[in-house]
Amino acid sequence: MSIMDLTEKMYDEVIQNNDLLLIDFWQPYSPLCVNMLASLKEIVEEMKVPIRVAAVNCVENTQIAIRLGVTTTPTLLLLQNGVPIKEVVGFQSKDEIKKLLGQID
DSSP states (O other), X not given: OOOEEOOTTTHHHHHXXXXXXXXXXXXXXXXXXXXXXXXXXXXXHHXXXXXXXXXXXXXXXHXXXXXXTOOSSSEEEEEETTEEEEEEESOOOHHHHHHHHHTOO
């Protein structure tokens, strides 16, 4: 499975069609964001991730971040039926991301 690039145009449809969704909010100008997204992509390709994973470029899709109350990047936000249930703010190492994904059933 790969990481979906989530845009404002497709947001409502993606939210409606995924019971659990992990979103990585990132900015292309932030080395921490870029490195964390690369780690997340590697993990998704290596592991059998039990949920859909998406990435939101906050420079191009600010309305998604505003809609979900995300004010800092990088941020990982776990949604269940469109409602945020877990938020992790700041850079996360590959091991920390794996640990987070391991907690999701």
